[in-house]
Amino acid sequence: MGRWEPNARGRLEQAALALYSERGFEQTTAAQIAERAGLTERTFFRHYADKREVLFGGAHALEEAFVDALTGAPDTAAPIDAMASTLEAVASFFRERHEFARQRQAVIMANAELRERELIKLASLSSALAATLRRRGVKDSVAALTAEVGIAVFKVGFERWVEDDGKRPLADFLRESLGELTVVASGD
Amino acid sequence: MGRWEPNARGRLEQAALALYSERGFEQTTAAQIAERAGLTERTFFRHYADKREVLFGGAHALEEAFVDALTGAPDTAAPIDAMASTLEAVASFFRERHEFARQRQAVIMANAELRERELIKLASLSSALAATLRRRGVKDSVAALTAEVGIAVFKVGFERWVEDDGKRPLADFLRESLGELTVVASGD
DNA sequence: ACACCGATGACAGTGACTGTCATCGCGTAG
DNA sequence: CTACGCGATGACAGTCACTGTCATCGGTGT
Numbered sequence: 564m565g566r567w568e569p570n571a572r573g574r575l576e577q578a579a580l581a582l583y584s585e586r587g588f589e590q591t592t593a594a595q596i597a598e599r600a601g602l603t604e605r606t607f608f609r610h611y612a613d614k615r616e617v618l619f620g621g622a623h624a625l626e627e628a629f630v631d632a633l634t635g636a637p638d639t640a641a642p643i644d645a646m647a648s649t650l651e652a653v654a655s656f657f658r659e660r661h662e663f664a665r666q667r668q669a670v671i672m673a674n675a676e677l678r679e680r681e682l683i684k685l686a687s688l689s690s691a692l693a694a695t696l697r698r699r700g701v702k703d704s705v706a707a708l709t710a711e712v713g714i715a716v717f718k719v720g721f722e723r724w725v726e727d728d729g730k731r732p733l734a735d736f737l738r739e740s741l742g743e744l745t746v747v748a749s750g751d
Numbered sequence: 752m753g754r755w756e757p758n759a760r761g762r763l764e765q766a767a768l769a770l771y772s773e774r775g776f777e778q779t780t781a782a783q784i785a786e787r788a789g790l791t792e793r794t795f796f797r798h799y800a801d802k803r804e805v806l807f808g809g810a811h812a813l814e815e816a817f818v819d820a821l822t823g824a825p826d827t828a829a830p831i832d833a834m835a836s837t838l839e840a841v842a843s844f845f846r847e848r849h850e851f852a853r854q855r856q857a858v859i860m861a862n863a864e865l866r867e868r869e870l871i872k873l874a875s876l877s878s879a880l881a882a883t884l885r886r887r888g889v890k891d892s893v894a895a896l897t898a899e900v901g902i903a904v905f906k907v908g909f910e911r912w913v914e915d916d917g918k919r920p921l922a923d924f925l926r927e928s929l930g931e932l933t934v935v936a937s938g939d
Numbered sequence: 940a941c942a943c944c945g946a947t948g949a950c951a952g953t954g955a956c957t958g959t960c961a962t963c964g965c966g967t968a969g
Numbered sequence: 970c971t972a973c974g975c976g977a978t979g980a981c982a983g984t985c986a987c988t989g990t991c992a993t994c995g996g997t998g999t
Binding site: 571602603605606609 | 977978979980981
């Protein structure tokens, strides 16, 4: 694979997260990341489209997990119930990754550009979920709203889990958040 | 106010929207926008923090309209009902601006960076709405979810309105979108 | 007329990102 | 074993977004 040490991408990712944590995102140059990874700036941009993307390498896998879970939900389940079981399934994606998620989240929340990137990844995820729902025969508008709402529930639950001590599983927080949605939408 | 012609900000905004529409966002340089507005690149960046921000000058006023409307909702209204009346009130913000909104939306949707900026503006709006709900005594989690859901409803309705011919008022689309939310959350 | 001040211009500088071409190291055909 | 092919990397120049700094303009109040 690589010319010298293997796993260039992984080294860049580790170096970036470390530097972003230590000195902040803006204060870190692409050249510094590359240097710590034993590569050049040019190679950094061959692996990642920009400085932010290095923190979102896992987004594609997460989207896949979401779509797979939603696709596998029982055909008879109502959209919101399919979404509920999807959240349940996806929670395992983050098992054993609480510490990593915490550090990454801290870096992202500390910088506006990174928050922007996070939001568009979630929007892409929402869009993929809506498409999957449509494939299940759900009406366009209902699919879009169910997906948006599902992501909203995920966000709220995920943020609380990250702030927690990592002992309670993510699934707990997602269930809690979903329960609150029902309260909200029914008019309290 | 200005040293030469007045309304430098407005001229920059118009020039930017025109150029972004004509040749695309990425193909437009800040210097070109400034030149068309009869100013220099440096002055462009004095008025707008970056190339994207020039398209989002109205975001602050919109957020204000949202917050004011939500603040003015009857104290007795349930969160989701207060949100409904807020959407109703905010719809007038876009009256007579369908053509402008359409052109702006086309530019934004054609570029990923601009979509990112749009999303973070909406997130900021959601956050402001949640804070306003909390001020009404709504529990944190319910406030956050109601705000997120309210924005989701707004997005869906707004996008349909923009794609429409401009004859039907935005409020119609927002009501329609809100109606669908009820269907979704109740389990279809 | 004069002093003051906010908005603008001029200019240099940093860093993100790109295009291009040479080079390296490994697998493979011969 | 050797020559060749090819993907990954390095080297280097270039564009452009964005910033810091200082001079200058034009209106305002005295």
